Amino acid sequence: MCYIKQLDTKFLAAIGIWMLFVTSISHAATNDPDPNSSPEWKAIKLMMFGERKINPDGNGVVRLFLNTKADDASTVPVMVNGLIDQTSEKYIKTLYLIVEGNPSPIAGVFHFSPRSGRMKVETRLRFEQFSFVRAVAETNDGELYISQRYVHASGGCSSPGGKNKLSESLLGKIRFRIDDVVEFNRPVLVQMQVRHPNESSLAADFDVNRVPQFVRNVAVTYNENMVMTAQVDFSLSDNPLFVFYFVPEEEGELKVRVEDTHDKVFERSVFIGEGVVASGS
Numbered sequence: 001m002c003y004i005k006q007l008d009t010k011f012l013a014a015i016g017i018w019m020l021f022v023t024s025i026s027h028a029a030t031n032d033p034d035p036n037s038s039p040e041w042k043a044i045k046l047m048m049f050g051e052r053k054i055n056p057d058g059n060g061v062v063r064l065f066l067n068t069k070a071d072d073a074s075t076v077p078v079m080v081n082g083l084i085d086q087t088s089e090k091y092i093k094t095l096y097l098i099v100e101g102n103p104s105p106i107a108g109v110f111h112f113s114p115r116s117g118r119m120k121v122e123t124r125l126r127f128e129q130f131s132f133v134r135a136v137a138e139t140n141d142g143e144l145y146i147s148q149r150y151v152h153a154s155g156g157c158s159s160p161g162g163k164n165k166l167s168e169s170l171l172g173k174i175r176f177r178i179d180d181v182v183e184f185n186r187p188v189l190v191q192m193q194v195r196h197p198n199e200s201s202l203a204a205d206f207d208v209n210r211v212p213q214f215v216r217n218v219a220v221t222y223n224e225n226m227v228m229t230a231q232v233d234f235s236l237s238d239n240p241l242f243v244f245y246f247v248p249e250e251e252g253e254l255k256v257r258v259e260d261t262h263d264k265v266f267e268r269s270v271f272i273g274e275g276v277v278a279s280g281s
Contacts, residue, residue: 098136116244123236223253
């Protein structure tokens with residue numbers, strides 16, 4: 001059986017190289033191809049999950065939402081919702097977010113625990129060409145479930161990136177937003193954004209003297225306990241956005257740590273107390 005539980009940089013690179021080869025020899029020309037006929041998906045599925053069964057249509061566990069005809073391919077909002085409660089008996093432990101037509105198709109691998117309360121991921125994607133987006137959820141018992149959509153958008157990975165340049169003083173600035181009044185032992189929705197160009201060398205105006213720089217790792221904790229961790233890539237748009245749930249059992253510190261491909265580390269924390277709306281702008 002050939003599959004992985006976590007992806008490392010070398011594995012992501014290997015998939016990217018393989019997908020460039022597959023895409024160069026075969027790309028579906030129809031508007032909405034059969035999701036099971038995609039050669040890109042066949043390669044990714046084999047490399048990531050081997051011969052493991054993937055339950056179709058979310059099967060009451062996960063659902064993917066996004067606009068299938070995006071106006072701006074460089075920033076397409078996406079939302080993935082878990083349809084089961086995050087309990088110690090059964091929970092979604094890993095979400096694989098895949099944009100199979102991109103040069104780097106693994107947009108993100110997100111890890112959760114029962115402390116999440118509900119599994120939710122909202123972010124923004126880039127699309128280099130028309131592509132299926134696959135959200136594959138893995139539960140703690142090892143079962144896999146998929147929800148997928150075909151998106152009509154292209155040119156987002158190679159669009160000019162000059163507008164995304166940031167000064168050193170702004171790079172890595174992290175902002176929190178919690179609109180709801182906090183109640184202990186109930187899921188709280190958090191919006192977190194990182195100021196970052198999240199730029200690859202594919203940008204049309206990319207300077208060969210500039211080294212690509214994008215966010216690679218994200219870790220969120222509450223009182224030092226893991227809430228959500230993620231390995232992400234430049235398939236996420238600039239100024240990466242992350243929306244997720246966590247369950248505070250008592251007052252404490254919500255903390256995020258972000259690391260990019262230049263080994264720069266950015267951190268931010270915010271105090272959470274019952275009956276208050278927290279912010280960390």
